[in-house]
Amino acid sequence: MMRLLGKLGTAVLIAGSLMLAACSQGPDPKTEAKTEFTIGWSIYAGWMPWPYAQQAGIVKKWADKYGITINLVQVNDYVESVNQYTAGKFDGVTVTNMDALTIPAAGGKDTTAIIVGDYSNGNDGILLKGANSLAALKGRQAYLVELSVSHYLLARGLDKAGLKAPDVKTVNTSDADIVAAFGAPDVTAAVAWNPQLSVMKAEKGVNLVFSSADIPGEILDLMVVDTATLKANPNLAKALVGIWYETVALMQRQDAEGKAARAAMAKLSGASPEMFDSQLATTFLYADPKSALAATTSPSLVETMTLVRDFSFSKGLFKGASSADDVGIGFPGGKTLGNPDRVTLRFDDSFMKLAADGKL
Incomplete structure (x- = not known):
């Protein structure tokens, strides 16, 4: 189950070299409302709810509720999925906190995390x-x-x-x-x-x-979307959040339906049900939107992202940057890490809060 963080490929170098020129541009004000969206995903235990939701009709249910169409596209190479999102092929993608920072954000693509889905807890x-x-x-x-x-x-x-x-x-x-x-x-x-x-x-x-x-909570798995697209189309985030929490609630159940959902996810990932369950055991899922909300608004997220961005900068993953502060990271409540004029990675808790309050 492939999931790299900050892999230094050619596309990353190209994106990073553009960082200082593009970082301060912010969301494209010309982005318009639309009704069809494409989301990229790759195989990893914590992301298998997405293809299962598509197979089970949960994606269509929530997309129909908001009058939109959501196409989920599998990319066999994880880094390539993030690169394709960065290049504009996808409106959103499943990605880790470090890769969201070092690939799209460091390359100047303003990106917003709308779901903090899980963290590696022994994977x-x-x-x-x-x-x-x-x-x-x-x-x-x-x-x-x-x-x-x-x-x-x-x-x-x-x-x-x-x-x-x-x-x-x-x-x-x-x-x-x-x-x-x-x-x-x-x-x-x-x-x-x-x-x-x-x-x-x-x-x-x-x-x-x-x-x-x-190091619990440091290796996070996210759903991110293009910030300009999100601003023009908030219903996309509402639908994605609705899909996620309905599906995760189902897979957590210990009855026949929950077991069948996990078995289907295992098959989609190419694993046996036993292997998939063992990987879930070392994946801490924020199954309850209230727990995800608490994690996203906790001061520990700022501490985690400080560690991640300092490591990334020290390894040259902010190509062309003179300081780790050159890429700004925004958090709920207005807190900013790094240059507030160059924020290109944002953690948005508002849609998870709607789920927690039962207002989707």
Whole structure:
């Protein structure tokens, strides 16, 4: 289940190089109201409610309520889905907090998160052979997808252990190759996400020494939409939020209907029901809009995004920026992180609040 964070591809470099020129432009005032929208998504346990909702008719139900059409489009490569959104092919996309910042927002595309859907609660982890403590990372080579969620998790783990980045040498390894690479006897440290993490962790003598469960709430999964499109078409957000909470409520049920919904999501993701349930177990879903609202308005979100943007800037993911403050991030209540004149990533709690108040 692919979900990279901040992968440094060609499109990211191109987008980032335009950041300083485009960041201050804000939403396009010429964007007009429309009735048909396209949303991109990719396979990940926390995002499987979207294709299931389409299959089950929940998307059509809410779109019809607001007199619009919503087309959900799967993109097999996660980063490509975010790049296509950034290029304007999609009106919205499923994306992580870090990628929303480092790809569209850093590239000057004003983007708004309307749903904070979940956080990784053990789906990402650091593995060691022959040791069971973070301190044992020192002096090792760690195999991972560089400039990804794995790299961010490693940085947070090193900080927790009192180590520095130079204490570990990273070896860039694709997610497709990391299981095989970790199988080599001389490879003793790796950072990965599920399902690869589960496979690697099952090997004899392997210990999970740090995971996203140790930094709860930092690796967030979002639904974002183009800010100008949202401003001209608020019904799109209302429909998307309605779809999300109806579907997540269904998948949380322990009756036959809930089990059937989860099994259908598993099939859509290419996993067995048991594998899908195990991935859900390490995914903290904000199933109740009130809990999502609380997470979005909490001061801890500002703290999390400070960590994420500082890491991103330190790794050169704000191409052309002279400071981490060059990309502004807006939060509910008017709080801004970074340059208030260059806000291109916004967390909007208003639609989740409508859901929490039963006013959709």
